[in-house]
Amino acid sequence: MxxxxxxxxxxxxxxxxxxxxxxxxxxxxxxxxxxxxxxxxxxxxxxxxxxxxxxxxxxxxYHHFRATPPARHVIHICRAEACQSMGADALVEHARRHLGCELHGHSKDGEFTLEAAYCLGLCASSPAIQVGDALHARVTPAVFDELVAETRCSA
Ligand code: FES
Incomplete structure (x- = not known):
């Protein structure tokens, strides 16, 4: 420490x-x-x-700051205006159910931290998320599940 x-x-x-x-x-x-x-x-x-x-x-x-270490993988879901208009809230609900955690929390398996973001610069292709350093546009619940599965297997 x-x-x-x-x-x-x-x-x-x-x-x-x-x-x-x-x-x-x-x-x-x-x-x-x-x-x-x-x-x-x-x-x-x-x-x-x-x-x-x-x-x-x-x-x-500031919600961006964490007082505890994140999980191995951090997923940010954009909740800013453009993404909200394209279903970001529903995507957050899906992510919460899929990972079994709230925003700012860790998934049940401890592999993922779920966070909100407020514009990832992909407004024209919303809803957008960031998994680690990688940005993803037009993310549906099915795409979200694929990204989580790929990420879980990748490391
Ligand atoms: S509002 Fe979501 S990427 Fe800009």
Missing amino acids: NTMIEAARSIASVHKDRPGGLLPALHGIQDALGHIPAAAVPAIAGEFNLSRAEVHGVITY
Whole structure:
């Protein structure tokens, strides 16, 4: 855990003197560690001369940030306007049933974390999802199931 705290402190220190630097720092920490460990919050707060509560408040305000490690595979389903108009809510319901978890939760088998996204840049081909780093457009429930099966078998 000390390694994670030092990594978080190092990333925070890069951004600490920049206006609005906390958000890029948190993004950087999550990109590097997969989540923002609660144990790293005091170090982050120290770099920005903020209280722990202020940093915790920012982390919990944005759904994008995770306080716990994700599963091996992360699936983001876009819930922004264009995707909503093309059935994203129904796709989220399907994903919840198929994986057996809520948004921000882990699938029953522990292989997948299900997250919401708010525009993946594929609005003209919605509904869109992201599985790991790969974007997928015009995703139906059947396509979703295929992507989950392929991903489960891929690693
Ligand atoms: S609104 Fe879903 S990709 Fe833009």
